[in-house]
Amino acid sequence: MSGASTAVVIGGGIAGPVAAMALQRAGIEATVFEAYDARADGVGGALSIAPNGRTALAAIDADHVIERVGTPMAAMVMQSWTGKRLAELGTPAHLPPMRLVWRAELYRGLYDEVARRGIRIEHGKRLTAVDGNEARFADGSSATADVIIGADGIRSTVRRIIDPAAPAPRYTGLLGFGARTGGAGLAATGDKMHMVFGKRAFFGYQITPAEAGWFANLPHREPMSAAEVRAIGAEAWLERLADVFRDDRCPAVALIRRTSPEDLVITGAMEDIPSVPTWHRGPVVLIGDAAHPTSPSSGQGASLAIESAVQLARCLRDLPRDEAFAAYERLRRERVERIIRMAERTNSDKAAGPVARVLRDLLMPVAMRLLANSEKWAWQFDHPIDWNSPVRPVA
Ligand SMILES: Cc1cc2nc3c(=O)[nH]c(=O)nc-3n(C[C@H](O)[C@H](O)[C@H](O)COP(=O)(O)OP(=O)(O)OC[C@H]3O[C@@H](n4cnc5c(N)ncnc54)[C@H](O)[C@@H]3O)c2cc1C
Structure with a gap:
């Protein structure tokens, strides 16, 4: 009652x-x-x-x-900055x-x-x-x-x-950016989101012929307020991001280049x-x-x-x-x-620095393969809520 x-x-x-x-x-x-x-x-x-x-x-x-x-979004394809496919993380078929x-x-x-x-x-x-x-x-x-x-x-x-x-x-050490732009002329990812552990930052993208969406997580030691990040200006951030992803074998630079400054979503400090x-x-x-x-x-x-x-x-x-x-x-x-x-x-x-990144890149393929096939990944998705069953009080 x-x-x-x-x-x-x-x-x-x-x-x-x-x-x-x-x-x-x-x-x-x-x-x-x-x-x-x-x-x-x-x-x-x-x-x-x-x-x-x-x-x-x-x-x-x-x-x-x-x-x-x-x-x-049927799955997330995890990649390294060298273009190597590390794993494909899907969701359980019954969900x-x-x-x-x-x-x-x-x-x-x-x-x-x-x-x-x-x-x-x-x-x-x-x-x-x-x-x-x-x-x-x-x-x-x-x-x-x-x-x-x-x-x-x-x-x-x-x-x-x-x-x-x-x-x-709490600041996570990462700044967030993202945008929606045109996908024409780029290799389509279909219903898969690709996630790239880049050399200097993290990049996610999904491309269809109609449109493309991307986001970037940029390591940044000092926390910045959303206002401080925005004050730097979208044009300057797009330049910076294009430079940060220059060595990564993925369409990051192409997507950033075709994003107009007014379409850049500057989220600022990522927190939890x-x-x-x-x-x-x-x-x-x-x-x-x-x-x-x-x-x-x-x-x-x-x-x-x-x-x-x-x-x-x-x-x-x-x-x-x-x-x-x-x-x-x-x-x-x-x-x-x-x-x-x-x-x-x-x-x-x-947010791994240069030294930690070497270790990360060595261990990541194994870690990702294990994750892709394990309960460690799937448990979070399989969480039914039985609306009709009564809730019992805490003992
Ligand atoms: C860049 C970014 C990417 C994200 N990506 C994902 C993702 O891919 N998947 C995912 O699941 N989550 C993602 N999240 C997290 C997700 O957005 C939040 O977890 C989610 O929005 C939480 O919902 P909420 O309703 O609790 O809070 P919010 O969506 O933040 O809504 C809170 C609302 O309260 C209002 N409010 C605040 N203060 C007051 C007040 N004093 N009086 C009245 N109203 C007030 C605000 O205006 C706002 O409308 C992302 C977050 C960010 C920042």
Whole structure:
């Protein structure tokens, strides 16, 4: 029996809208409050939705949102900078394939589905404080509900409110860039994403005759804020990236050269938090990057955000509030922190200095072959959520 019948969801990124849909399914009325004024249609960059993210969406009959946007990504082909193919990492055949989606299209799809289900998203509502069951916004307005859900991303205000000592995001030693450009004239990769451990940086690309998407992770010792990275200018970064990938046997330079500066998505410092100690306090609880921010290298941030949103709704459906929050944390913490650790190891391979790189290049072929054929890779994808089965309280 649930103790909650209303929810305020802070953040209209990925976790927030999915939580609102899942809560509605659980019989809890939710409203989403997003800081930005307009829908995030202009937000750039691509991300992969893993089979487990799709399975979680399917649990609330929303996987069609993913089907309508993006392209299938059947596997990731890992390469060394010499052009050597190290491994092909696919997903288990019984699961839906990974999908590469453009963030703006994903947001649009989610928002349309949320609207279709009659759920409200209020824009221009930046949360500044929580007082008991009341969320207060910068414009002077407030909203009250039985539970307040912090889905406000890696720089979560809600996290800081429930635990002022919560750790700050940790810099991974990598800066992120990406773009969408034309694919004509380049060898198509079809439905496979190619990932290159370059001589000086890491490069990912997928090319079809219609279009190409690429991203780069550039080792950079000093952390830089997004504003500092952007201040250098897209043109200068494109020049730098073309130079960084000059020795690598892959189409990195060709793709960078055909990217116009206004199309470059500058993400800036890639960050994570290995463990957020406090996930809930009183009526307030965290989901998505607010609770478990993993670096982009996991390819799992969005999928884990979706999983957590759905699992939290299940727990609130079946248990009184405090028991629901405890059960939610028990269901989620170990899994998400394991994935954050996996991404951390990938980041140190990507950011390897000249000496470590020699060792990495020697060991990588064996490591990749082992990974491709092992549970060490597949376990993260095979994570069904049985929406209909009741959640039991923590003993
Ligand atoms: C470059 C890059 C590449 C990535 N690639 C992948 C990938 O391939 N696969 C993958 O799964 N993940 C990827 N990720 C991670 C993924 O984007 C995140 O894990 C995911 O967006 C988390 O969703 P979320 O809803 O928790 O947070 P977000 O998507 O960050 O949404 C948080 C929302 O809260 C709003 N907000 C913030 N503060 C407030 C406030 N005070 N009041 C109200 N609203 C507020 C924000 O405006 C935002 O809309 C990538 C991330 C980056 C940066």
